[in-house]
Amino acid sequence: MEFRIARVDLAEAVGWAARALPARTPVPVLGGLLLAAGAGRLTVSGFDFETAARIEVDAETETAGEVLVLGRRLLDICRVLPDGPVSCALEGTRFTVEAGGTRFGLSTLPREEYPAVPAPPPLYGGVDAAAFATAVGQVAVAAGRDDTLPVLTGVQLRMEAGEMTLSASDRYRYAVRRLEWKPEGAAAEEAVAVLLPARRLLDAARSLARSGTVRLGLDAGSAGFEGARMRTVVRRLDGRLPGYGALFDMAGAVVAEVEREALAETVRRVAVVAEANSPVRLDFSAEGGGSVLVRAGYGDDVAAQRLPASLNGGAEASVAFNPAYLVDAVNSFEGPRLRLEMLGTGQRALLSSGGDGHEGGGGGEPFEAHRHLLMSVKQLV
Template sequence: MEFQVERAVFAEAVGWAARALPTRTPVPVLGGLLLETGAGLLTVAGFDFEAASRVEVDAETSGTGRVLVLGRRLLDICKVLPDGPVSCAVEGTRFTVEAGGTRFGLSTLPYEEYPALPVPPAPYGGVDAGAFATAVGQVAVAAGRDETLPVLTGIQLRLDGGMMTLSASDRYRYAVRRLEWKPESTAADGPVEALLPARRLLDVTRSLARCGAVRIGLDGGGLLGFEGGRTQTVLRRLEGRLPAYGALFDMAGAAVAEVEREALAEAVRRVAVVAETNSPVRLDFTAGEGVLLRAGYGDDVAAQRLPARLSGAEEVTTAFNPAYLLDALNSFETPGLRLELLGQGQRALLSAAGDTGPSGAHRHLLMSVRQLL
């Protein structure tokens, strides 16, 4: 097995496939990348049972062949190779990489012990790659990090007709984003739901953001496929589903405040400098006076007033974990923000100013804290 490929192309392909490699594994071969050559093609693939990534690139090849090598070691080598053509070959039980007079040798792993890669599911529809990456990023901030509660580490994907809904929650916040997508004519009549690992899905969509379009595949089991250009990723679904958010997002009787998003985010960052760990930032909204932000205790305090328009109440006070509030504010792209407020220790629903429908494009629910200054 021999092939020659440009360094930039090779490094990008190896980097893409290496995204599926596990950080730690008791199965040594799962730390490997599978390289296969065909007629003018090099395929690089990685797999860890939860995700599989595969990419094809053009290369000068001499026949067909395959080799399994340590993925992260190969990735490190690709990062230091000089620009220009890279020549690779299998020599007995060694895989050699040579470029610009520099030569590396890697031990090969036993291919016969490597598990079969999952077959990519049949296409189900497509979505704009950039919009998809943005939407996933907007909800991923609300996904949990506690691996003992795997359901809360996922993003719920719902496909219903021409609408895709993404949602995530860690119990203290709940983000929902809707966007249009194009189902295939063979797509099922009813809605389809799948819970996917948030970190994996975020990584995949960011990598595919410049592909123009992402094709989504579904199978009857536990796999979803994402294909863009000449790259494919298959993710295994998480068991379970997120709690329903319909009742949580019912904000009947809430006061409504409208503020400039970037100004509020900057003010939160500024006053939170004096906040102790886990202490809140307090927001006092007053009709005709705007909003006063405060943080800190005793002599170590900070305050800033901003313009805001309040309706539905003369005044309302609430407080949030500053990191959670900043995550929510930064997940929006619009200049204006609408906050529906139920008061101290209760829910607050954020949405883009002017996006007042019951199923707005992007909504972020935060639980306020009871502890005030």
Template structure:
């Protein structure tokens, strides 16, 4: 096996596949990256049973072949390689990497012990790569981190007609984001839609790394063991093992009948929350007092150690309303919005609050949690107001 490749292309390919390397594993071969050279192409693959990453790049192939090398070591080598062409060759059980007069030798891992990579799920359609990465980032902040509740660590992906819906919840917040996508053929589901629960951390990493691909092809393959999700673009492919289960439906949670409605500048509110929360203890909330005089007063801290700031805000449906939130959760929600102004539907202390961007309304033609033909917004974030006000 022998191939030549530019240093930048080689480093990017190894870095992409290296995303699938486990931090720790009792199976040594899973710490390896599989390199395959054939007919002017180099394929680099990584796999840890939960996610498989594969990328193809152009390379000048001198001799076709495959080799399994220690992944972390190859990543370290790529970081220090000088610019210019890189020559790689397999000589017996030794793999060499040479560039600019510098040569690295590596021992190899047993190729025959490396597990077979999962096959690519059939593509259901395509989505704009940048929009997809943005949408995943907006909902993934609401996913749980507690591995004892695996269902809550996922992002639920729903494909229905020409609409893709992403949602995530950790019981204290619930984020939902809709975006357009282009289906390819009929979705094999009796209801005309398909749902899958994808690990949030894996999906976020994959979506961000594919953000510059232009278009991402999405495929799903359901099975009793959770199934697989595939994401592919510009020669890069990631296959992720799905979680079993489904998030609770959000339709009734997002019903805010009788709520007071406040409108405020999103950036100004975000900056104000960031300022006043400096004095907040770990479990201390940020309080927001909306009043009919066209302002909202933010307050955090206790006793003499307090911070306040007043902002313009428009309140309707009540003369005044007070709510308080975990500052980290509130900032996560605010930072996820792109709209210049924010709408807050407020039920009061200790109850739900629904955040949405103004001017983001659309007509939903699907059969989602809100029913067919409902007027919805593309991005919403539900938070629980704490019962104890500052």
């Protein structure tokens, strides 16, 4: 096996495939990256039984072949290689990397012990890559981190006709994002819902964001995402998220609007005096044209700031949230204004884009493209 490749291409391919490497593994070969040189290309693959990543880049191949090398060691080497062409070769049991007079030698791992990388699932449809990456980022913040409750660590994708709905919840918050997609084959006839690990899906979506279109494949155990010359296959989680229809019914809610970036900055500022697990309180008032007082802390250790805000449906309203959850929710939106529908202390509050941030859905019916539900804490500061 022998090939030549530009340093930037090798570094990109190794860095991308290394995303699938496990942090720790009792199986040494899973810490390896599989390099396969063929006619005019180099394929780099990583696999850890939950995620498989594969990328192709241009290369001048002298001798075709495969080699399995320690992925993170190769990644470290790629980071320090001088610019210019890189020559790589398999010499017995050693893999050599040479560029600009610098030469590295790497021991190889037993190729025969490396598990078979899963084939991509059958194509199910396509979605705009940039929009998909944005949507996954908006809902993934609401996914849980507790691995003892795996269902709550996932993002659920539901595909129906020309609409994809992404959702995630850790029981204290629930984020939903809708966007258009183009189904193919059986996808055009039936709805399907799949649950995928949030961290893995977020990583895959971000890495494919510049691919133009992400092609989505599905089978009984996995979902595949492919764009340009990159492909990721992610193992599905068992189960489904609880429905959000009743939760998002905010009949009788008081509605407020506030500048989004100003609210996020203010919450971060006043929260520095809040003790662990202490809430940040928002007091909305319609008096004097409308405002919201954001405050945190107890006793002498307090902070407060007032912002302009509008309020409809009442003369005043108060809610309190975990400050980290609130900042995550506010920052997941993109528009200049934020809309809050509030049922009161200790109850639900639904965040969405305010002003002209509403988007259209399928069939011409208006809908909120992105919504984020937060539970207001019962004890106000």
